[in-house]
Each structure stands twice: as C-alpha cells, then as structure tokens.
Amino acid sequence: MPSAKPALSVLLCAPRGFCAGVDRAIQIVELALQRYGAPVYVRHEIVHNKYVVESLKTKGAVFVEELDEIPETAQPVIFSAHGVPKSVPEAARYRSLFYLDATCPLVSKVHKEADVQFRRGREVVLIGHTGHPEVVGTMGQLPPGAVSLVETVEDARTFTPRDAQNLAWITQTTLSVDDTRDIVAVLQSRFPAIQPPHKDDICYATTNRQEAVKAVAHRVEAMIVVGAPNSSNSQRLREVAEREGCRRAVLLQRAGDIDWADFEGIATLGITAGASAPEVLVEEIIDSFATRFTVSVEEVRTAEETISFAVPRELRATAAARSAAE
Structure with a gap:
C-alpha cells in the first residue's frame, strides 16, 4: 500500500485577497462591458493580477499602455485602479474619448x-x-x-x-x-516642520493584510503570498513574513508556480493573498497541496472588512440591475 501523505497544517490569513478598491475596479470593467458591449478599452492593467486581466480579456476588455494605442471610438476607456497623471484624462478629453475612472478612492x-x-x-x-x-x-x-x-x-x-x-x-x-x-x-x-497627511495614506487593506501575516508568520515554517510580482502590496506581504521570522516566504501567481522543493518536509504553512489576487487562486494552491499532504486549514482572522465603494454614476443603474438579478 502507498504510504500515507504527511500532515500539513495550513494557517490561512484573513483578511486576504481583494480589497474594496480592486473589487470596484473589476466591477467597472464588467459593468461597462454589460452596458456598452465589447470592446471596452483599459489603460494599463486594471489591477496587478494576470488571472484577472486574462479573464477580462475573454469578456471583451482590450488592455493598452497608452491612449494613443486606442483607435477613434465611442466605446468606453477605463483608467486603472492605480490612478493616472492629470495629463491622461486631459488627453482623453482632447480626443473626445468617453472615459470611466476606476482609480481607487x-x-x-x-x-x-x-x-x-x-x-x-x-x-x-x-x-x-x-x-x-x-x-x-x-x-x-x-x-x-x-x-x-x-x-x-x-x-x-x-x-x-x-x-x-x-x-x-x-x-x-x-x-x-x-x-x-x-x-x-x-x-x-x-524637518520638524514637515506636515503629515490629514489621515494615514497607507490603505486599510494593506495594513490589515500585513497585520494578518504578522499574526501567522512566526507560527509557520513557510509562507505563500498569492499575487503578482508587479503587485506592490503583495511584495510587501512577502517582506513582512520574512521580517517576522518566516524563513521561507515566496510570492506565487498560482499553483503551477509552486516549487515543491521549497516545501519539502514542512508541517505548517501560512497562506495569504495580495489585494488584487482572487480567492480562486488561493483555493487552487490549497487543492494542489492536498494532492501531496493531508491538509487541515485554520483561518486566522485579525480584522473584519466591510468597506465598499460606489461605481461611477454612468454604471449605477447597470449595477443595480445586476444585483437584482443575482
């Protein structure tokens, strides 16, 4: 008979994954596609996650880096959650492009x-x-x-x-x-006279995800942060895990990126996800570990998040109709 799989205790950080700003930005693209049809143009990745971008492409979103890549069109142009310089909406107005701003509030x-x-x-x-x-x-x-x-x-x-x-x-x-x-x-x-912002600029989601990692990192032998390499908040989560004493902290986009040699012989594993990483990728990684380990999962929650942001006025009727249909 085959030998039993080794036991693995997974500590799942919470909060993790999508924040309100990311959720709003993705909604804006989906609602624009629903209301105006394809194509909908998006300047820059709407959020820093390849899985999200590719899934929106299949629905009709066209991603560009600059406005001059967009042909003359009456279709919507969406600015990413990261925000844009003032010159970008000015250029859009100059070309009479209809734009929707998905910048996180x-x-x-x-x-x-x-x-x-x-x-x-x-x-x-x-x-x-x-x-x-x-x-x-x-x-x-x-x-x-x-x-x-x-x-x-x-x-x-x-x-x-x-x-x-x-x-x-x-x-x-x-x-x-x-x-x-x-x-x-x-x-x-x-510079003692330097003035601070009226309210902390580091967003609630970044802070909450880092605090959850701090609560878990010292309890596990390895930590996986699900996120993209160009995602700032995901990279910071990996650094926080290392700083808090986790010797093996890695950033992975999805299960296919796992280097199993990194996790050989471990009995405890922490998992979190950056603010632009969907939960389906967390589940995919846990399922992948379950093929090699007998996995038990404990969620470690350090904060509750109830914040949500309204979509632009042009999309609110579409959003309401979608909510009513769900």
Missing part, C-alpha cells in the same frame, strides 16, 4: 492631499517606489518638480528640500507599514 484621496499641500506652497515628499503606476499617477497630479520621491530611509537621510520650513509628506497606499514608519521618523527628525 483611497488613491484619489492621496491625489487630493498632494494638491492641497501644493496649493499651500509646500514641497510635497512622496514616499513610494519609483515607476509604480500609483506613484506615476500621484506625481503627475502636480507640475514637474513639485513632488520629491523618497523610497528608503537612506533617501530620507540625504534628501535636500528647497525650503525645510515648507514641506509635507504623503505616501503610496500599498507600502510596508513598518518601513514607512521608519522613513517618516527620519523625515520628522530632520
């Missing part, structure tokens, strides 16, 4: 904060990652040179402002809470 809040501080005559320090679409969008809310990007504690130590008495800081919404705290501490130490 919590990212839009950071845009407004940047604008308020700029209007008050302050140089804006943005804590974030170079080249990330959210950072590009936030910096693009203000004229060139109005925003200074700080990525690390070392950047904060060497940053030279134009006027140390007129500074304000804001952050990307998907950063490590702990790393950001360290960077802010340096900025506040060097």
